[in-house]
Amino acid sequence: MTFGQVLLVAVVAVPALGAVATAAVPGDRAGRLVGTVAAALTLLATLPLVGGEHGWFGYGPRPAVQPWHQLDLTWVPGLDLRFHLGVDGISWPLVVLTALLTLLCCGYTLWRVPAGGGSGRALVALLLVVEVGILGTFLALDLVLFFGFFEVVLLPMYAIIAGWGGDDRRRAARKFALYTLFGSVLLLVGVYLVVTAAGTADLVTLTGGAGLSRSTQLAAFTLLALAFAVKSPLWPLHSWLPDAHTQAPTVGSVILAGVLLKMGTYGLIRVAVGVAPEGARWASPVLGALAVAAIGIGGLVCLAQRELKRLIAYSSVGHMGFVLLGVATLTATGLQAALIGNIAHGVITGLLFFLAGAIKDRTHTGSLAELSGLRETAPRLAGLLGFAAVASLGLPGLAGFWGEAFAVVAAVRRGGPLWLTLAVLAALGGALTAAYLLRLLRRVSHGRPSAAVAPLGPGLAGAELTAWAPLVVLALAVGLAPALVLSYASGPVEALLGVVP
């Protein structure tokens, strides 16, 4: 086994073993500590994955997927299932983001366990199980394995929402689980269709169509895209999201918005576009139109929203709309914009949910009508909220800008009346984003302190600062140096687009 293969195994195994250890260790605090250490080790294991063979030096045409490291083991020989993991420039940033956000959430739980729920140890263990599922999804190069990891996430996330969430948590958790399960059924049918038609589940072989007929590709793309559209989420399949995000505990919301949604967009790029490129070309106008509808509708709903967490949750619909628009253009610019948009949204919305959680913990309300004058009593918290909001509205120089602006550029690049119209509407949606985030700041931050805000102290806990600082730094760093995310992506994206007709 090479070093890279050891790392690949470690990235999935460390959090899995960590989850077991967290549950097994006696004592709540000790358990949380063990889990946090496991999350930290996972993050450490993801970083060196970047070292590897990046170029293509072989003979013949360049393969459509070319992992830096891969591990290909027989899993169930009778069914020809393989345990095939690999990492490349498309998945690596997402892997690191997942590991980072999980670590921050575990560390945050070390400091504060959401009130009214189960033990903190169980929460940390569940977070680690979710991490295993998400990391596995990003690393899997076998379609059946991909599906397996995709499903691992569902139940622990259900438990996190139902166990530690807000007042209406059971209903929200049930809706989340059932709705995304519906998506999973479509995914399962899609995977079944592809695997039986192509006779293999290997994503490296499958990418580029693998000789699938056009009608199979259209059917497969429809099924897979619908499944991933539920997860991403794409309007009008988004309505599980506001409830789940609003009711989930702070760490749950961070993971949900930060990385769980990215399973959808990643799947769309790697699996749906990769396996059924002709289907992608056929469906791209519809996908683009729905993405722009999501941008507009998400923005308008946020403008009329009255609850802090719900507003941030709905803002994800709009932001993921930009990511999906980038994918829909099927241009290199668009796909790269989608990749950096994914990362930026994870960082910024993760931060926003942390801050919203901190505000709700302190004031015991999330109603925008009851929050006012935060900058007078808690200037640092207000300053961070301002920063996160400004980053979220896509201010150039911060992370959110690249994905959104270049999704628009990609649509312009695709050309033609439809895509130019979509570009204009998406750009207008960008102005709408500014409108609702500034409205949020005006309500929460400015003015005289309201009764709920007046008793706040200016201090922030050390654990809070520790959890937020990396996200603040990343939002700035990715904004100033987008190459951090994109420098490794151009090769894989070009290779992937090479197979799209």
Place this chain on the structure above:
Amino acid sequence: MSTSTLWLAAVLPGAPLVAGLLGLLLPPASHGDRAPARKLAVALGVAGAAVALLATLALLLRVDGPVEAATTWVELGGLRVTLGLRLDGVAVLVATAVTVVALAVQVYSTGYLRRGVHDDVDVDHRYPPYAAQLSLFTAAMLTVVVSGDLIMLLVGWEVMGICSYLLIAHDRRLPEAPGAAVKAFLVTRVGDVGFLLGIALLGVGAGSFRIADVLAHDWSTGTLTAACLLLLAGVAGKSAQFPLHTWLPDAMAGPTPVSALIHAATMVAAGVYAVARLFPLFAQAPAALAVLGVLAAITILLGAFAATAQDDIKRVLAWSTVSQIGYMTGALAVGAPAAALFHLLTHAAFKALLFLAAGAVIHAVGTTLMSRMGGLRAGMPVTFWCMLVGLGALGGVPPLSGFWSKDGVLAAAEAAALDDAGPTANWVGWLVWLAGLLGVAVTAWYATRLLLRTFFGVARTPLVRPHDPPASLRLPVLLLAIPAALLGLAAFAPWFADRLRVPADATGEAVELVHLAPNLILPLVLLLAGAGVAWAGWRRDPAADPARFLGPLRQVFARAFRLDDVQHALVVRPTGALARAVRAGDELGVDGLVEGTGRAAVEAGGGLAAAHRAALPRAAAGVLAGALLIGLAVALIGVTS
């Protein structure tokens, strides 16, 4: 580009950027003048601006022709975004104006944002973020100035917008400040939708966002006109041109030094500068220039007339900015970017002076309303003379700076109108010229009114004692009075005029900024007429407002032709209503369908479950019936097979 020039150019936005970022890390709330955080914030702010100023002065000596340097920032699918500098005479001169004003504003703020005798609460609450935001604002503007890449320009452009938002909302005592701040950002952001799309069209067309590549590309007229028109939307937003000018008067809710910074050398100047930077593109798109000319003519008169009826001294100055920027865009529209930039520079000097002097007045009187001022000349001689210089320059009194630059604009418009010079049709020249001439008279009128209402006559509020401001306020004002008075004479110096040449202007002709010709008389006569009418009106009753002679128009002008209401009715309210409707549709329609499906499934399950609960006889009958059915099925299958 030599390495040292490159470094100096990087320091230009870099120094205030670092000062700003460090300043944001300071504890945000500090109380009292001697708090260490405040001292550090003052030091950082002043140092950032001062270092940038030193760098520009060094560059002023070094740079005489265009120089460029670029490195790849990121490549998105074959579209290269560069981190590049593009320096020329224009950039360095504008950077000088920016850094001088920024330094003056930083120094002035230390005295202005301090608890005064009239203040019931701490004014300097949150000084560290304020100073840091000023620094970031300066850095953003300098990025726009030196940037050699459209995306990098967009970064500075938008960061400036967000800093203006933060700074306008700074004053916690004004309930209208947060709303005004949101309005400023949103109106400019709506314009920026066009700006982004314009940049996207240019970048995609040229395959690169580097300004040099974009200028060198061979464009089709259709694409170019579309791109230029889209860019103009962003320019109209940032430079407060009709119809996106509505944010600027409301932005007066910001502290006065911020107004000086926004109005003089940054923000509003950025739009004019961006067009000048890309002027070779606009020169090939006469349709876009014609649109710009129409907007400029409307803006000149709209701003000037709106200024005549304001009672708030800052709002008079705000509307004068709108009008003066109209002169600059008008000059651009008739194909005279050098004249536009010259007016930009003199305007930067005299408008910064006017705002800072007005701040001194407000500081002394404790109000912004001219109806409560009057007779301040005796108590505040320094402020009075500085204000006189500023207003003279604004109105165009020779030999003050504004006279020369405004004459340059009018001469260019006249040439376009009478001789059909420049890239645009001559009706655009006529439009700009006539609007500009009428604007001269109206400007003279409202400038005279401002002077008389503030400094002459009797004091309308019994004050303790009006006084000239302390040194921290007085020094920047005095310093700015020098260029406000004398900068116009620089036009006679060939090195200055040559630097204002837009690099793409390869004609080789000397740039003529001053036109000593008999037709100089015309604007002078109009100036005297405007000032004379205002003075005559004031003489009849020095206690009354000369604006009373406007009659029924006074209300119309005071509310700026009610364009705010139009904007509210046509954009703000429909958007709000649409948002509520979409929210209802989304929650009841889309989500209702999902919830409905769930409920229907549960009810169907409940119904089936109920059907299975039955008393023994019926249950037994059911079981028997089932058995019978299965038996029949088996028998049938057995028979057929």
